[in-house]
Amino acid sequence: MLALCSAGLEQAPCLELKRMGYKILKVTAGHVYFDAKLEDIPRLNISLYSVDRLLISVGRFEATTFDQLFDGTYSLPWENFVHKDAELVVEKVKIRSSKLSATGAVASVVKKAIYQKINSSYQAAIKYPLYVYIKNNVVELALDTTGENSLSRRGYRIKTSVAPLRETIAAALLLISGWDMKKLLVDPFCGSGTIPIEAARMALGILNNKREFAFQKWPMFSNFKLDEFERKIVKAKTVSMGFDIDETILKVAKENAARAGVLDFIRFEKKDFFKLDPFDQSVHVVTNPPYGLRIEGIDNKFYRNLARFFVVFPHSTICVITSKENLEKLFGKKPRKKFRFQNSGIWTWCYIF
Structure with a gap:
């Protein structure tokens, strides 16, 4: 799993996750990687106070060409997470110091590879938000379990002062x-x-828990109730x-x-x-x-x-x-x-x- 937060504040998610009994694997700027089970996703989304988003890090591989990007994406176990009626939505492509640079083309190739891997029905009935990170030619692909609104959107703050904190x-x-x-x-x-x-x-x-999350639409969580x-x-x-x-x-x-x-x-x-x-x-x-x-x-x-x-x-x-x-x-x-x-x-x- 990958918890996203503001760069510089990684200590806070680490504190929360350790108190909840999770093992921290790696910390980079704004990213905290940790071990968790799929069934923990609901609890994590509604319980973490300092995390903006919770992603499933599906896998990493090296790619300097679009063929390598396709093959690497296809090789990952998408069938374990994504239903064949998926609508894949690439929410973010972030590329740094890499030979692949065209974000639109990268997004297109990643989606094509996943659709082929899951033998897509092209029904586009279930939305799966995707995050694509490429740094130094290493590609990381992740599924966003949180959804359209980040975890900072608690729902209580309709009006604010001039310069409020998130x-x-x-x-x-x-x-x-x-x-x-x-x-x-x-x-x-x-x-x-x-x-x-x-x-x-x-x-x-x-x-x-007074909001909607992306994972709620996924079949693997069909029996889950936020209440x-x-x-x-x-x-x-x-x-x-x-x-x-x-x-x-x-x-x-x-x-x-x-x-x-x-x-x-x-x-x-x-x-x-x-x-x-x-x-x-x-x-x-x-x-x-x-x-x-x-x-x-x-x-x-x-x-x-x-x-x-x-x-x-x-x-x-x-x-x-x-x-x-x-x-x-x-x-x-x-x-x-x-x-x-x-x-x-x-x-x-x-x-x-």
Whole structure:
């Protein structure tokens, strides 16, 4: 199996998969390979918080010509996964440093080989999304079990703030920052509420089963029902808090939380971060302050003032994401961990203090 995530955040799917008992085989940029059974596909799709898509990696082979591409594709065990009434849809062709370069032709040859291998009826009744990766002349072919909408599409976020985090990225930051789901999670720049909402969903064990997946149409899963999976029972308490200075966006956050079924577990309050009183208790902070590439008028003075985190949240873990590569200099404090990841095509830094 292949779990796709934002490049730089691979640690989060690895943490989730290991906790679920799966063995990690290999990790590359945005890709986590692991061992799983076909019958695990439903559970994985609805249970993983930080993964964007879940693919079956059908096989790999070397190809520098279209004949080799056809033969290599044909040699793979498609009959184990794809019904003869398949409609093959090539959703993505990504080619790097390879002799084969024409994406349309590559897609056409791959489909032709698979149709021949499964002795296709050409009924086109069952959709199978395909991903094609070619790097250094090595072809990898995969079936997308997730479908049209990525796993980040939870269904609760109809409205957003100016520059919201994708839901799976918010979940990944919670995991990588080491939140134990016991300490109160605080986001002092919560915007439309994605981070507090994802924290509450995670702590409550809410599953991503109120949607459709590609695998549901496949005959091998014809007897599967999504409602077989229910969220675990938890003790009612406040899981997270979200502050923002904008009353309008806080209303949106509350609406999103209500749709997500977690409004009763989150406290949203209109508060200016720069006027917050210090917290007595140790909390866990994960936040996405406004930053320059997304919002105009943000300068170094703003970032230096953000060092107030350490006054407001003493003895707390503080996870901040920003486009600033030198935030530790502006803060005058060295982070415990620092890494970068892709957020909507922008390389973004994450600092954990």
